Amino acid sequence: MPNYDAHVLSGIITYPLAVALAGILADYAGIPFKLTSMAMVLGYALYVLGADLPDMDHPNALIHRGTKPIVAVLLGSAVYMWAAERIHLSQPWMSQTAAWGVGAVGAVVGWYGFTAVMPRHRGVVHSLLFATIYGFLAFLLGPYGLHISTGEGLFLGFSAFSGYTLHLILDGSVKLI
Structure with missing residues (x-):
């Protein structure tokens, strides 16, 4: 092939x-x-x-390895945007950091989920x-x-x-x- x-x-x-x-x-x-x-x-x-x-x-394909981080970053960014509207701490930088923490968890889920859902x-x-x-x-x-x-x-x-x-x-x- x-x-x-x-x-x-x-x-x-x-x-x-x-x-x-x-x-x-x-x-x-x-x-x-x-x-x-x-x-x-x-x-x-x-x-x-x-x-x-x-x-x-x-x-092991290059297209899989290239697509996987893009999917992870897109999902993590979407989760961040969702979390940023809901997390309100005493300082704006704290809220942003916490929202990005939630976004990073979403990105990790996207990373492993991408391979898991591939047939x-x-x-x-x-x-x-x-x-x-x-x-x-x-x-x-x-x-x-x-x-x-x-x-x-x-x-x-x-x-x-x-x-x-x-x-x-x-x-x-x-x-x-």
Whole structure:
């Protein structure tokens, strides 16, 4: 099976094919992709990330080890923000320190929880279902997160889905669920 380098380099090299396919689908199938420079640059990042993202279910994979601290920090920060509204001690710095203490506990839970909730390697995360979820989240990022047009968002979703699917093809394991 391909390793990290093979997956990522395949994404880097094959992205022009995804752009061509999007152009063909826009011209001949009427899909309203908007291929702006911004959408194509963001699409490139999502495509290449998707080319390795299915391996996040493998505890030794670089993508897993890179995603795990991000999840921990995001969860810890969210818990801090929740705690900061509820903890009121005599000094503001004491309240902030206590809230960050609670946030750090949340981060540790996120750290261990991330691996605990990951299914077995090449399980459901290695599926077209997750490729679709990744593509849908990338689409939402466009108009709702980055405030770019719906057509640009559609291209982001297509790029993300295509990169993720590339990984499945390279693994020789394209399944629905």
